[in-house]
Amino acid sequence: xxxxxxxxxxxxxxxxxxxxxxxxxxxxxxxxxxxxxxxxxxxxxxxxxxxxxxxxxxxxxxxxxxxxxxxxxxxxxxxxxxxxxxxxxxxxxxxxxxxxxxxxxxxxxxxxxxxxxxxxxxxxxxxxxxxxxxxxxxxxxxxxxxxxxxxxxxxxxxxxxxxxxxxxxxxxxxxxxxxxxxxxxxxxxxxxxxxxxxxxxxxxxxxxxxxxxxxxxxxxxxxxxxxxxxxxxxxxxxxxxxxxxxxxxxxxxxxxxxxxxxxxxxxxxxxxxxxxxxxxxxxxxxxxxxxxxxxxxxxxxxxxxxxxxxxxxxxxxxxxxxxxxxxxxxxxxxxxxxxxxxxxxxxxxxxxxxxxxxxxxxxxxxxxxxxxxxxxxxxxxxxxxxxxxxxxxxxxxxxxxx
Amino acid sequence: xxxxxxxxxxxxxxxxxxxxxxxxxxxxxxxxxxxxxxxxxxxxxxxxxxxxxxxxxxxxxxxxxxxxxxxxxxxxxxxxxxxxxxxxxxxxxxxxxxxxxxxxxxxxxxxxxxxxxxxxxxxxxxxxxxxxxxxxxxxxxxxxxxxxxxxxxxxxxxxxxxxxxxxxxxxxxxxxxxxxxxxxxxxxxxxxxxxxxxxxxxxxxxxxxxxxxxxxxxxxxxxxxxxxxxxxxxxxxxxxxxxxxxxxxxxxxxxxxxxxxxxxxxxxxxxxxxxxxxxxxxxxxxxxxxxxxxxxxxxxxxxxxxxxxxxxxxxxxxxxxxxxxxxxxxxxxxxxxxxxxxxxxxxxxxxxxxxxxxxxxxxxxxxxxxxxxxxxxxxxxxxxxxxxxxxxxxxxxxxxxxxxxxxxxxxxxxxxxxxxxxxxxxxxxxxxxxxxxxxxxxxxxxxxxxxxxxxxxxxxxxxxxxxxxxxxxxxxxxxxxxxxxxxxxxxxxxxxxxxxxxxxxxxxxxx
Numbered sequence: 001x002x003x004x005x006x007x008x009x010x011x012x013x014x015x016x017x018x019x020x021x022x023x024x025x026x027x028x029x030x031x032x033x034x035x036x037x038x039x040x041x042x043x044x045x046x047x048x049x050x051x052x053x054x055x056x057x058x059x060x061x062x063x064x065x066x067x068x069x070x071x072x073x074x075x076x077x078x079x080x081x082x083x084x085x086x087x088x089x090x091x092x093x094x095x096x097x098x099x100x101x102x103x104x105x106x107x108x109x110x111x112x113x114x115x116x117x118x119x120x121x122x123x124x125x126x127x128x129x130x131x132x133x134x135x136x137x138x139x140x141x142x143x144x145x146x147x148x149x150x151x152x153x154x155x156x157x158x159x160x161x162x163x164x165x166x167x168x169x170x171x172x173x174x175x176x177x178x179x180x181x182x183x184x185x186x187x188x189x190x191x192x193x194x195x196x197x198x199x200x201x202x203x204x205x206x207x208x209x210x211x212x213x214x215x216x217x218x219x220x221x222x223x224x225x226x227x228x229x230x231x232x233x234x235x236x237x238x239x240x241x242x243x244x245x246x247x248x249x250x251x252x253x254x255x256x257x258x259x260x261x262x263x264x265x266x267x268x269x270x271x272x273x274x275x276x277x278x279x280x281x282x283x284x285x286x287x288x289x290x291x292x293x294x295x296x297x298x299x300x301x302x303x304x305x306x307x308x309x310x311x312x313x314x315x316x317x318x319x320x321x322x323x324x325x326x327x328x329x330x331x332x333x334x335x336x337x338x339x340x341x342x343x344x345x346x347x348x349x350x351x352x353x354x355x356x357x358x359x360x361x362x363x364x365x366x367x368x369x370x371x372x373x374x375x376x377x378x379x380x381x382x383x384x385x386x387x388x389x390x391x392x393x394x395x396x397x398x399x400x401x402x
Numbered sequence: 403x404x405x406x407x408x409x410x411x412x413x414x415x416x417x418x419x420x421x422x423x424x425x426x427x428x429x430x431x432x433x434x435x436x437x438x439x440x441x442x443x444x445x446x447x448x449x450x451x452x453x454x455x456x457x458x459x460x461x462x463x464x465x466x467x468x469x470x471x472x473x474x475x476x477x478x479x480x481x482x483x484x485x486x487x488x489x490x491x492x493x494x495x496x497x498x499x500x501x502x503x504x505x506x507x508x509x510x511x512x513x514x515x516x517x518x519x520x521x522x523x524x525x526x527x528x529x530x531x532x533x534x535x536x537x538x539x540x541x542x543x544x545x546x547x548x549x550x551x552x553x554x555x556x557x558x559x560x561x562x563x564x565x566x567x568x569x570x571x572x573x574x575x576x577x578x579x580x581x582x583x584x585x586x587x588x589x590x591x592x593x594x595x596x597x598x599x600x601x602x603x604x605x606x607x608x609x610x611x612x613x614x615x616x617x618x619x620x621x622x623x624x625x626x627x628x629x630x631x632x633x634x635x636x637x638x639x640x641x642x643x644x645x646x647x648x649x650x651x652x653x654x655x656x657x658x659x660x661x662x663x664x665x666x667x668x669x670x671x672x673x674x675x676x677x678x679x680x681x682x683x684x685x686x687x688x689x690x691x692x693x694x695x696x697x698x699x700x701x702x703x704x705x706x707x708x709x710x711x712x713x714x715x716x717x718x719x720x721x722x723x724x725x726x727x728x729x730x731x732x733x734x735x736x737x738x739x740x741x742x743x744x745x746x747x748x749x750x751x752x753x754x755x756x757x758x759x760x761x762x763x764x765x766x767x768x769x770x771x772x773x774x775x776x777x778x779x780x781x782x783x784x785x786x787x788x789x790x791x792x793x794x795x796x797x798x799x800x801x802x803x804x805x806x807x808x809x810x811x812x813x814x815x816x817x818x819x820x821x822x823x824x825x826x827x828x829x830x831x832x833x834x835x836x837x838x839x840x841x842x843x844x845x846x847x848x849x850x851x852x853x854x855x856x857x858x859x860x861x862x863x864x865x866x867x868x869x870x871x872x873x874x875x876x877x878x879x880x881x882x883x884x885x886x887x888x889x890x891x892x893x894x895x896x897x898x899x900x901x902x903x904x905x906x907x908x909x910x911x912x913x
Contacts, residue, residue, distance in 0.1 A: 271778045272771045282757035290769040291737040
């Protein structure tokens with residue numbers, strides 16, 4: 001077959017152009033999602049007359065979506081493994097309530113309470129994962145039950161009341177910003193330096209990876225694409241951190257988020273455990289017969305999801321500065337939507353952490369932009385629903401063509 | 403005789419690959435026309451063009467059916483003129499009855515209300531025509547594969563088929579059922595129904611075909627008239643483009659006296675129906691450097707034996723003991739079995755062997771991921787190097803190791819599965835139907851790999867339903883029937899007749 005590929009005497013330039021085109025066609029999905037985010041941001045930036053990317057709004061945007069993104073990272077693993085978790089919104093609410101009861105009502109130290117909450121979240125996830133992994137109860141049903149159970153337990157724990165406020169230190173999780181040792185007036189230099197540093201490291205990693213690919217002869221993306229993408233990411237990060245430095249600097253929760261994204265990206269793309277999760281999502285029978293312990297891995301992805309839902313619960317409670325019985329309702333839908341917009345497949349085995357994060361940002365930017373424009377919540381829901389549908393239709397069509 | 407189908411200069415391109423290059427196919431009315439070629443030669447693509455899976459306009463060339471130029475846009479269009487395809491993977495709904503399946507999408511109904519009486523009467527007629535003695539009310543899932551195939555054919559007949567296309571119809575049937583199917587085709591020929599038969603089994607083809615079209619690398623190589631008799635060797639020569647003097651690599655006995663795997667009194671119960679014993683009191687051994695065969699009919703319990711040994715992947719209430727290199731071993735999970743030096747390559751590579759959407763590289767490293775990782779972190783360069791090495795060694799035809807295995811032909815998929823297990827480096831390798839549904843050239847390559855492994859001192863167990871294959875590559879044989887081992891013989895003393903005699907005799911004793 002390899003001879004037929006190079007058949008024909010095209011001129012080198014035309015050949016290169018067609019190679020680029022072919023590459024773009026096969027990788028449309030990966031670039032498409034990034035372009036979609038940029039296009040949506042550009043649209044709202046213009047439509048809102050520049051409000052969208054004002055430092056204060058950008059900071060808000062991140063704070064508003066942090067808990068969705070944190071959960072989307074965990075959900076990505078669950079969906080890649082071929083399952084779903086509908087309980088995360090309720091678990092988020094429940095952990096918020098648990099934190100409020102421990103910190104506000106029992107005067108427990110917030111650090112200890114935070115650790116206990118994370119452990120409780122992991123335990124909840126493990127309990128659900130146990131039934132899914134070892135008894136093969138469909139995850140849709142187990143977590144639907146979990147959703148109802150923890151919604152009820154939240155109500156019970158709070159006795160139907162809101163509990164708050166939290167001590168100031170606890171609030172800082174989501175309303176705090178990193179300090180600035182440079183002490184410049186109205187500009188957080190450290191934030192900008194962190195942004196520059198991260199951008200530089202990412203660029204360096206990208207170049208190193210490309211060199212490694214070239215050495216082992218893996219077909220790499222055309223150089224123009226590589227350069228454009230890397231430059232875009234570099235300047236995008238630097239610019240964002242400049243904007244935020246101009247306000248109050250990087251929010252604490254942003255650092256947490258960035259670390260999670262980095263760690264989970266690494267786990268999914270570069271470690272044996274990540275690879276095995278993709279394998280069980282792709283074909284569990286084949287994976288099991290290759291000696292992969294699919295039950296344990298499924299169990300772990302759910303435990304991990306529970307822990308991240310608990311972390312999101314702490315962030316959300318700290319942001320609202322109170323725990324309410326309604327907290328977290330329908331969040332699971334936003335999280336799942338983000339993962340699917342980000343290119344994951346319902347059947348499992350496909351999806352990336354970065355895709356899920358971009359998916360969450362697409363939803364977040366649309367929420368934020370439409371609110372600024374004064375579009376009612378009714379239309380917002382309709383538009384978000386259609387975007388989700390369009391993204392998945394695009395995916396399916398794209399796959400059929402390939 | 404008139405010509406019912408004429409496909410002229412069919413060219414079909416996929417991005418970067420020309421799958422068909424000006425292929426011509428001419429089928430006479432009322433004949434059995436065999437279409438042969440190695441995997442990837444373009445047989446399935448050609449049939450997809452014919453049946454409208456690839457709609458008119460996505461290929462070049464023309465299709466003339468019944469004297470008229472056709473431009474099928476969907477499968478329904480081709481069905482409307484009387485072309486029916488029966489795919490390798492049957493398209494039946496197991497929980498629905500035979501009658502419901504036959505008329506699925508084509509219900510005997512008036513105004514949307516199904517006429518059950520007519521449905522069952524018509525179904526019974528069709529079943530009689532295909533020689534299937536079952537009630538139309540039986541759920542299809544309760545029937546064996548051979549009978550399901552007949553239901554598929556009845557379904558095609560219900561649509562007044564004029565050209566029946568069968569894609570590898572006998573690849574998963576036992577000899578008896580295959581025989582029955584072939585005589586049914588001959589019966590159709592008498593009734594004037596034309597058939598196109600795609601098959602790798604050359605003995606079947608030379609038995610029933612009137613004309614053979616051979617495809618190679620997307621082109622028509624030859625059109626053979628069988629009226630004067632045709633030899634399998636002629637077909638093979640056209641298929642592979644060279645004379646294949648020997649279908650099996652030379653066999654030099656390489657086995658030693660050292661026993662690699664010894665299994666004693668192995669008994670396995672059915673996973674759901676615990677009272678049913680699937681493997682009964684089986685004891686056997688395989689020596690280092692030996693190729694051992696396990697012969698038997700479908701359902702004899704061979705796959706169940708292998709899978710229950712390999713990490714208890716099948717069955718329940720498993721009893722018996724296993725020793726590897728003289729030491730008792732714990733085979734209670736797949737991981738433990740692999741670590742003990744055992745590997746099992748499945749008979750069903752799509753369901754149990756491959757992650758189809760994953761690349762060749764990722765599939766090859768799957769069973770021994772730790773060997774291409776530093777601690778928990780994957781070493782991409784080492785993984786690439788491993789995948790490249792096996793791609794070359796087993797001659798996996800692909801654009802690169804980054805190709806998704808779903809796009810490979812059956813033979814190349816099988817080579818990926820083999821690569822995975824070779825990389826896991828077991829002492830004992832169990833191969834379950836290692837050449838099912840793959841072409842002559844790839845078969846020879848796989849046999850060569852098997853002999854090479856034996857030469858390196860590995861113990862190989864081959865489970866196969868193709869007796870010539872077992873007689874051609876093994877050193878020693880066990881015969882299995884109804885869950886028991888009923889015979890053992892050195893291969894040089896064995897023959898198909900001897901094996902069948904063992905099976906039939908023990909079958910009589912049991913019933």
